[in-house]
Amino acid sequence: MEITGTAQHAAWQARALPPVEEVRSGLWSIPVPIPHNPLRYVSxxxxxxxxxGLGLLDTGWQSEESWTALTGGLAAIGAAVPDVRGVLVTHLHVDHLGLAARVREESGAWIAMHPADVGVVAGLNASGATAAVAGEIDFLVGLGADREEAASDVGPPxxxxxxxxxxxxxxxLEDGDVADxxxxxxxxxxxxxxxxxxLCFAEEGTRLFFSGDHVLPRISPNISTGQRGAADPLRDFLDSLAAVRDLDVAEVLPAHEWRFRGLQSRVDALTAHHEQRLAELLDAIRSHPGSTPWDLAAHLTWSRPWEQYxxxxxxxxxxxxxxxxxxxxxxxxxxxxxxxVPTWTLAVR
Structure with a gap:
């Protein structure tokens, strides 16, 4: 894998925000900070x-700091929010969708997403914060959490x-649709x-691949279950990796970290990471049969000691x-x- 976003990479190493960059004629990367988050920023x-006019791909976290960075980045390229005609959103998370409503209010821009994520967003908005918190606590209790501990982790509404x-x-936007x-x-x-x-986006003229959070150069994106999620999200993710592996791509522009070349090798590394993780989890179940997901997580390798999580x-x-x-x-x-509260054991084969 070759790092092509060298300024982004240097800024990451310096724990700084990277510069606004014109990565191709008429295409700019604007870093928008994510407050109090190890990912630091979204591109x-x-x-x-x-x-x-302009089109935006993703918008940034819903905060004043992020809004200031987005408007400042647009000003740096001689533009402003009212110039935005449309917004493509890779997925529903707040660091990507969070400022979309404010952009639409100030510009009249349309917002486009895949209908599966639109349904989740609409459901969350309809339920409200109190119901969303209660639902997440119940979901975690169903994975083996103590209710008080789950409530503490989820936090107040x-x-x-x-x-x-x-x-x-x-x-x-469905698979294969061309954005306006x-x-x-x-x-x-x-x-x-x-x-x-x-959604990822393949730009057919330049062969640029905007990978959102699907393929990142340094980390594996979080693939989790949830009360409104898919039944087997990791299977979906691995299938999605295989689907993009052999695309004819000149450069990958992810939503986090830095631009790079070598989509195939990065997909292979991500796939191998999850297979290793699956093998580690099998060993944990073998050593601790009858455990819940909450218990088993404590027996896996993470980026820091489990007690700090x-x-x-x-x-x-x-x-x-x-x-x-x-x-x-x-x-x-x-x-x-x-x-x-299901517990897990090895299957008899």
Whole structure:
């Protein structure tokens, strides 16, 4: 894999925000910070449209700091929010969709997403923060969490407010659709896994591949189960990786970290990572039969000691463990006890 976003990579190493860059004629990368998050920023891409105006791919986290960075980045390229005609959103997470409503309010721009993620957003907005918190706590208890511990990790409804006030897209993009960005040929590639409706975009003229969170150069995206998620998200993710592996791509422009070349090798590395993870989880079940996903997560290797995991980090770890369990079950390698809090053992073969 070759790093092509050298300024982005240098800024990452310096723990700084990278510069606004014109990566191709009429195409800019604008870093928008994600407050209090190890991913640090999302790369919003701005496209100059033939006939005037701009198109945006993703928007950034819903915060004043992020809005200031987005508007400042647009000003740096001689533009402003009212110039935006349309917004493509790779997926429903707040660091990508969060500012879309504000952009639409100030510009009248349309917003396009895959219908699977639009349905999740609409459901969250309709339920409200209090119901969303209660549902997530119940889901974690169903994975083996103590209710008080789950409630502490999820936090109060105020923490969920931003997730239940996001923009509902007014346009749908299905796999193979071409986005309405005049002067560009951005073909939507449905890549479920990270979310049910995750979209990548292949620009047919330049052979640029906007990978969203599907393929990142340094880390594996979180693949988790959830109360509104897919039944087997890791299987979906691995299938989606295989679907993009052999695309004719000149450069990959992910939503985080840095641009790179070598899509095939990165897909192979991500696939191998999850197979190793599945093997580690099998060993944990062999050593600790009859364990819940909450228990099994503590026996896996993470980026720091398990005792340091809490709140959203612990939730992601447990729900990612559950996603791996579901794939092992679909392969016939493990079985669950059933019931309100299933436990897992190796299948008899």
């Amino acid at each position: 919003v891409h701005a496209f100059a449209l033939s006939g005037g 105020e923490r969920m407010e931003a997730f239940t006030r996001m923009a509902v897209a007014d346009r749908f 960005f005049p002067g560009w040929r951005l073909r939507a590639v449905h890549t479920p896994g990270h979310t049910p409706g995750h 809490e709140r959203r980090m612990r939730i992601f770890a447990v729900t990612e463990t559950d996603a791996h369990l579901r794939l092992l079950a679909s392969r016939g390698l493990v079985v669950s006890s059933g019931g309100p």
